Amino acid sequence: MNNSNRFLSIFAFIILWQSISILANTDVFPSVVDILRSFFNHLLNKDLIFHITITLKRVFIAFFIAMIIGVFLGIIMGLFSKVDSFLDIFLIIGLNMPALVTIIICYIWFGLTDFSAILAVIINKVPIIIVNIREGVKSIDKKYLDLANIYEIPKKDVIRKIYLPQIYPYIMATTRLTISLVWKIVLVVELLGRSDGVGFQIALFFQDFDITSILAYSFAFIFIVILIEKILLNPIEAKMRKWR
Amino acid sequence: MITIDIKEKFFKDIKILENIKIFVNEGEFLSIIGPSGCGKTTLLNIASSLDKDFKGKVNISSSNIGFVFQDHRLIPWLTIKENLLIISKDKDINQINELLKLVGLNDILDVYPKNLSGGMSRRVSFVRAFINKPKVIFLDEPFISLDYPTATALKKDFLTLCKKFNTTVILVTHDLSEAIYLSNRILFFSKNPANQILEYENSNNQEFNLKKIDELKNQILETYPNILEGFLCKRLF
Numbered sequence: 001m002n003n004s005n006r007f008l009s010i011f012a013f014i015i016l017w018q019s020i021s022i023l024a025n026t027d028v029f030p031s032v033v034d035i036l037r038s039f040f041n042h043l044l045n046k047d048l049i050f051h052i053t054i055t056l057k058r059v060f061i062a063f064f065i066a067m068i069i070g071v072f073l074g075i076i077m078g079l080f081s082k083v084d085s086f087l088d089i090f091l092i093i094g095l096n097m098p099a100l101v102t103i104i105i106c107y108i109w110f111g112l113t114d115f116s117a118i119l120a121v122i123i124n125k126v127p128i129i130i131v132n133i134r135e136g137v138k139s140i141d142k143k144y145l146d147l148a149n150i151y152e153i154p155k156k157d158v159i160r161k162i163y164l165p166q167i168y169p170y171i172m173a174t175t176r177l178t179i180s181l182v183w184k185i186v187l188v189v190e191l192l193g194r195s196d197g198v199g200f201q202i203a204l205f206f207q208d209f210d211i212t213s214i215l216a217y218s219f220a221f222i223f224i225v226i227l228i229e230k231i232l233l234n235p236i237e238a239k240m241r242k243w244r
Numbered sequence: 245m246i247t248i249d250i251k252e253k254f255f256k257d258i259k260i261l262e263n264i265k266i267f268v269n270e271g272e273f274l275s276i277i278g279p280s281g282c283g284k285t286t287l288l289n290i291a292s293s294l295d296k297d298f299k300g301k302v303n304i305s306s307s308n309i310g311f312v313f314q315d316h317r318l319i320p321w322l323t324i325k326e327n328l329l330i331i332s333k334d335k336d337i338n339q340i341n342e343l344l345k346l347v348g349l350n351d352i353l354d355v356y357p358k359n360l361s362g363g364m365s366r367r368v369s370f371v372r373a374f375i376n377k378p379k380v381i382f383l384d385e386p387f388i389s390l391d392y393p394t395a396t397a398l399k400k401d402f403l404t405l406c407k408k409f410n411t412t413v414i415l416v417t418h419d420l421s422e423a424i425y426l427s428n429r430i431l432f433f434s435k436n437p438a439n440q441i442l443e444y445e446n447s448n449n450q451e452f453n454l455k456k457i458d459e460l461k462n463q464i465l466e467t468y469p470n471i472l473e474g475f476l477c478k479r480l481f
Contacts, residue, residue, distance in 0.1 A: 144319055146294055150311040151331035151376070161330055165321040243321040243356045 030212040039216040048220060055190065055198040056224070058114070059183045062121035067178060069122070070129025071171060077130060078137020094127035103189050112193040121185050128181065129174050136170025168240050176233060183225055245270040245412055246304050246380060248291050253298040260286055262437040273406065273413045275423035278433030284416040285384055287438065291414060292382045310373030310381040314388060316365040318357040324368055325353040333376045343371045347401045363394035370398065374405050383415040387422060399426060403450055420464065424448050424457045442468060
């Protein structure tokens with residue numbers, strides 16, 4: 001039922017889009033068929049796969065490094081209130097720093113390189129990861145720690161079987177959030193200072209007012225991100241939710 | 245075996261325990277009875293070293309202890325097997341199975357706590373308390389919120405386990421009948437701050453004889469009418 005509803009909503013959206021494009025009859029509102037044609041053209045020219053691969057690589061490097069730093073600091077800040085109060089001000093600054101400023105500063109300081117691009121994404125996204133994980137750690141139910149005290153459960157078991165399972169839902173939610181945020185910011189970073197990747201391509205299409213290609217690229221990328229979620233994240237989450 | 249000497253214990257700014265001295269002999273079953281909110285659970289937490297923020301001293305001859313909480317406190321994301329193994333010192337699954345069978349539980353090792361009834365979860369929490377063959381077990385009103393037949397069956401099972409391992413027990417409760425049935429000695433506590441007001445040597449000898457338990461209960465209520473007024477649960481079995 002859920003799936004059929006989903007197909008229905010996608011179908012309705014396509015019909016709506018197609019109708020508007022027929023009514024509007026302008027180059028800046030291409031039809032679904034035009035977008036699909038453009039998509040296959042870019043696919044056959046191999047530029048689509050080339051640029052998407054490069055962007056995906058940046059997304060994953062930035063995502064993994066940001067998650068490692070963010071989860072680590074989030075756990076530490078959640079556990080130790082002194083560290084939390086010491087770092088909190090930097091967190092607030094980080095959360096409120098416009099992505100654009102971070103990107104430009106990184107490009108000026110470290111040059112127009114992949115390193116700067118990925119660093120900018122990491123700096124921009126680590127604070128939101130920390131906030132989510134810290135909340136998760138703070139909400140850990142302490143009553144199970146009484147068990148650990150009474151029965152002298154080894155520290156490693158306490159961390160693996162009592163602490164982490166309570167933080168997993170937060171890590172999972174943060175993973176989803178971060179992937180969706182990171183790929184969008186990677187596109188901006190590419191647009192501003194890289195000579196390849198989806199963001200760079202979109203900048204080129206923008207100069208040509210080629211909105212059909214922009215949409216073809218965007219939908220292709222959205223599709224891949226959804227696929228990653230379905231194939232990778234959903235099964236992991238289902239496994240973790242078994243006890244609920 | 246166990247010496248508890250609490251000079252004072254504050255919760256925020258309120259003194260909840262004062263001048264409490266308790267000695268428990270090896271193999272003894274001691275009940276502590278008192279009004280709700282008088283600090284029984286706090287006393288038990290101090291005795292079991294869960295709470296170290298107090299003035300005084302606690303001495304237990306063995307660090308191998310068990311604790312049954314007011315809730316079953318099974319970890320919901322671990323299966324029953326994992327719940328029991330995580331606290332087991334020798335990780336002996338056969339022994340765990342044996343204990344589970346002793347309280348009438350079969351084939352539950354791979355299920356999650358949410359799939360067990362209240363009574364079954366409670367049984368598992370009792371088994372967990374015995375897994376490491378502890379010298380001492382602390383019970384914090386563990387039969388509360390269970391229906392009468394389940395609670396009665398569990399009390400019997402618990403006594404069986406206690407005898408098997410010659411365990412020393414401190415039970416905190418507000419149910420006088422329960423205390424009379426299970427314990428060798430009963431300490432009565434008052435409230436604000438909690439203080440021991442009566443020590444009662446129980447002659448029941450852990451027999452499940454409703455008539456005798458009621459008689460003893462009435463005897464206590466008649467001899468010390470003021471002691472129970474207003475705070476004891478007068479519910480009979």
